[in-house]
Amino acid sequence: MANPFRLPMVPRALRNLVSRPATRLYPTELRPRFAGARGAIVFDVESCNFCMLCARRCPAAAIECSREDRSWAIDQLTCIACGVCVEVCNKKSLSMSAEPGRVHTRAEATPDGRRPGREEWLKPAPPPDLTTAPVSAAATD
Amino acid sequence: MDTTAFLARVEEYHRDGWRLALINVTTVLPAAPAAHGAQTAVEAAAVGAAPLDGPGVFEIAWGFARGGEFKTIREQIEQGQSVPSISEFFGAAFLYENEIRELFGINVTGMGVDLKGQLYKTATRVPFSHGAVKARLAALAASAVKPS
Amino acid sequence: MTPAIYALLFVLLAPVFGGLLAGIDRIVSARMQGRVGPPLLQPFYDVGKLLQKRTRQINPIAEPLLIAHLGYMAATGALLLGGTDLIFTVFVYALAALLLVLAAGSANSPFSFAGAERELVVLLASEPFFILMMVAVCKVTAASTFGGVLASSQLVAVQLPGVLLAFVVVATIKLRKSPFDISISHHPHQELVSGLTSDMSGRLLAYVELAHWYESALLCAFMVLLFNWSVPLGLLAFAVAYALEVLVDNATSRIKWQLVLRSTWAATLLLCGGNLLALFVMGR
Amino acid sequence: MKRTTIPFGPQHPVLPEPLVLDLILEDEKVIDAIPTIGYIHRGLEMMVERVEYTEMGFVVERICGICSFMHGMGYCVSLEAIMNVEVPERARWLRLVWAEISRIQSHLLWLGLGADAFGFENLFMHCWRMREQILDIFEKTTGGRIIHSVNRIGGVKRDIADSELAAILAELQELGAAFKETARVFGTDPSIAHRLGGVGVLTKADALAVDAVGPMVRASGIATDTRLGGAFMYDQIDFEPVVETAGDCLARVLVRLREVDQSIDIIRQAIDKMPKGEGLPIENRPRGLPSGEVFTRLEQPRGEVVYYVKANGTKNLERFRARTPTFANIPAMIKLVKGCDLADVPNIILTIDPCISCTER
Incomplete structure (x- = not known):
């Protein structure tokens, strides 16, 4: 055995003792996220045309989209934030936020079996096109 | 397969300083699913392409590496045969x-x-035997929506 | 004040002392590792939480054994300060330690059992020293009780520098510090999971922790024996020794039991024995 | 003598990895070890049936959280070979840089875990503290700390600006200087020498006989390194594989210590040789569907990984398989564990750097 009294970690330990700790008191003290970090998927229902490309290409099958119902849903706990959906979206309805998504807990699960972290949108059908609709119908509105 | 010739080749690799990189087994599908107009194996099963009819065949590849080189010895065997x-x-x-042996049932x-x-601790015994794969594809086909 | 009051004070205050010491230890250790560390009172929160938790017992005999372990550990300190013979106190101390081994061995689990076996090894490593130390202290002060040693005109540490050094080495075992923390360590990341306490949960673990606090206070009292002229001096010496232990804990890995035995016996024989021999030769 | 069977894993605090080993003991001596695979099997390889080949890379990356970059890269490289895609040069250099950064990350993580296994908590904290800086570099450049998702068939998704590359290099070199102190602790601390020196010796002959890979064989005096094959721009890098001869646990630690320095040097050379400038192409996306098969080999931090990819002209691959370095090192591990002390088992197992997520996919 080498000299048992030569402990190379001692200087480092003593230096640490008098310098500032490297950790922070998470979660009360947070580090700012870097720009371009992949946090969580943000969806804008207004611009979506329900082409379903995102749902089809999602490797985690986290997105559900229906053209008929004009509905869009994401399971944030299944989402792997790979960014494929953001890339394939033609309407730019999807974007990646640098901030991580909310923390979801099992307590959010509702008795109807909805998973925590599931976010849903429904877009009402557009109003009838006024240029082709009968004038009287528009007037009564 | 010709066992003696095979072992002679393996011995040659050993003598020439090759290292065993892996032994890889693939199930040989007699008909490519694409031939049935299906895009995926699951779809193929759904349209009844049944790629696993007939005797199950496995392709075994013994992969050897030496420096940047990589070579394989390949043999096709039917289910139930030994290597x-x-x-x-x-x-x-x-x-x-x-x-x-545990995953494909090759002796x-x-x-x-x-x-x-x-x-291996598996739920199905010999999960990639032809019988097991066929059963899985049949189950997938039953649950899959048939393409219109 | 009578010795009985000292004994009572030990039983009441030693857990506070031991808990605070553990709190300071955790903060200092964290800082040495570059971490922020927990609040000072964290050990008390931990024990409070353990007491509230559901306790699962592998073997129902473990609980009475651990209560006895806690009781004997408190009794050791009480007997020491209460004026009992020093060597007798050391035997009670060994008994307290043995009860923990029995409790760990009672669980039919390989990790716990191996931990118990290793604890026997460290007992084997430390007990000869404590007996020798008390013999030495009794010899130089010509007294056999705590009060008697404190009243002696001889400063023990000056007479027994070798014993003092060996005490610092052996106390590493008792304080569960690296490199000698083979049977149980403060954080459960070792080859034996958590060693001795692998199969203890809830209030059983709280008993072990409380007993450890008593043990820390007891070791402090031993240090006071060595610096018998002044109690504050003894406390200061203990603080210095403890700081050294924490530093070494943060600068070494855990060694194997064979080396634990070899190094502690070497310390006992060379430092402690050599010291006694020197005294003998010099004819005191 | 009494024989006991100790279930080592799947949940053993000394190993964050759910390795399953049944250790047959006589007192504290191990006489046999029986491995079991499958505790965390997730069926990622079979996902080729559902996930299209274009997105499968993101699944492959998730085989493991430590070598995730290399897994993603291995997948993309395999598909590029099948589809005959010419990857732009800058993208190939960027991949090399990220691959070496992840090697540093992996080694720092491992060194910390190793320190923790032999009870050196402070050293563990130090290694992980440095690793945190590496993770920050990853988050800055790829958007993810662990799972990077920058590889795509035909190139990479993100470029790193030249100024940022220089900053990264400066940061890495600073880290390398600070790492010297930590490396000295590993190399000279007497208690570490006691725990690791002479423990679990894999002789050169044994290392060859059990076909071990990566730092495991390099610590036994064999200079093999898949990077020497020259693929993925390594032919333009000047480096020698790190070799130690003792073959014990300490030698395996020393190999990884030196590989950290080596990787920093490789990154320096890569940044030096990379074509510079704004807007250089980093992607050449393939058209059509893949058809064919390929074996791809890469040098991961833990050793050589082999991918087998078979495509049949559809959107979904027919077979994807990864033979991970840990799998290749299991025979060596079993060989070493037999006959050692129980106290040495964690160190021996850890020094092969087991990744069970990789092995069980």
Whole structure:
């Protein structure tokens, strides 16, 4: 055995003792996220045309989209934030936020079996096109 | 397969300083699913392409590496046939051989270390035997929506 | 004040002392590692939480054994300060430690059992020293009780520098510090999971922790024996020794039991024995 | 003598990895070890049936959280070979840089875990503290700390600006200087020498006989390194594989210590040789569907990984398989564990740097 009294970690330990700790008191003290970090998927229902490309290409099958119902849903706990959906979206309805998504807990699960972290949108059908609709119908509105 | 010729080739690799990189098994699908107009194996099963009809065939590839080079010895065997162990030449072969026996049901004769079926803990016994794969594809086909 | 009051004070205050010491230890250790560390009172929160938790017992005999372990550990300190013979106190101390081994061995689990076996090894490593130390202290002060040693005109540490050094080495075992923390360590990341306490949960673990606090206070009292002229001086010496232990804990890995035995016996024989021999030769 | 069977894993605090080993003991001596695979099997390889080949890379990356970059890269490289895609040069250099950064990350993580296994908490904290800086570099450049998702068939998704590359290099070199102190602790601390020196010796002959890979064989005096094959721009890098001869646990630690320095040097050379400038192409996306098969080999931090990819002209691959370095090192591990002390088992197992997520996919 080498000299048992030569402990190379001692200087480092003593230096640490008098310098500032490297950790922070998470979660009360947070580090700012870097720009371009992949946090969580943000969806804008207004611009979506329900082409379903995102749902089809999602490797985690986290997105559900229906053209008929004009509905869009994401399971944030299944989402792997790979960014494929953001890339394939033609309407730019999807974007990646640098901030991580909310923390979801099992307590959010509702008795109807909805998973925590599931976010849903429904877009009402557009109003009838006024240029082709009968004038009287528009007037009564 | 010709066992003697195979072992002679393996011995040659061993002598020439090659290292066993892996033993890889693939199920040989007699008909490519694409031939049935299906895009995926699941779709193929759904349209009844049944790629696993007939005797199950496996392709076994013994992969050897030396520096940046990589070579394989390939053999096709039918389900139920045996292959000889190469652990005499390559010590690590026993792990791959136990693996292919437990997962694909390929008999390996003369294994260096026989783990007696304890290497993998699987829900289905021999999960990649032709019977098991066929049953899985049939189940998938039953649950899949048939393409219009 | 009578010795009985000292004994009572030990039983009441030693856990506070031991808990605070553990709190300071955790903060200092964290800082040495570059971490912020927990609040000072964290050990008390931990024990409070353990007491509230559901306790699962592998073997129902463990609980009475651990209560006895806690009781004997408190009794050791009480007997020491209460004026009992020093060597007798050391035997009670060994009994307390043995009860923990029995409790760990009672759980039919390989980790716990191996931990118990290793604890026997460290007992074997430390007990000869404590007996020798008390013999030495009794010899130089010509007294056999705590009060008697404190009243002696001889400063023990000056007479027994070798014993003092060996004490610092052996106390590493008792304080569960690296490199000698083979049977149980403060954080459960070792080859034996958590060693001795692997199969203890809830209030059982709280008993072990409380007993450890008593043990820390007891070791402090031993240090006071060595610096018998002044109690504050003894406390200061203990603080210095403890700081050294924390530093070494943060600068070494855990060694194997064979080396634990060899190094502690070497310390006992060379430092402690050599010291006694020197005294003998010099004819005191 | 009494024989006991100790279940080592799947949940053993000393190993964050759910390795399953049944250790047969006589007192504290190990006489046999029986491995079991499958505790955390997730069926990632079979996902080729559902996930299209274009997105499968993101699944492959998730085989493991430590070598995730290399897994993603291995997948993309395999598909590029099948589809005959010419990857732009800058993208190939960027991949090399990220691959080496992840090697540093992996080694720092491992060194910390190793320190923790032999009870050196402070050293563990230090290694992980440095690793945190590496993770920050990853988050800055790829958007993810662990799972990077920058590889795509035909190139990479993100470029790193030249100024940022220089900053990264400066940061890495600073880290390398600070790492010297930590490396000295590993190399000279007497208690570490006691725990690791002479423990679990894999002789050169044994290392060859059990076909071990990566730092495991390099610590036994064999200079093999898949990077020497020259693929993925390594032919333009000047480096020698790190070799130690003792073959014990300490030698395996020393190999990884030196590989950290080596990787920093490789990154320096890569940044030096990379074509510079704004807007250089980093992607050449393939058209059509893949058809064919390929074996791809890469040098991961833990050793050589082999991928087998078979495509049949559809959107979904027919077979994807990864033979991970840990799998290749299991025979060596079993060989070493037999006959050692129980106290040495964690160190021996850890020094092969087991990754069970990789092995069980």
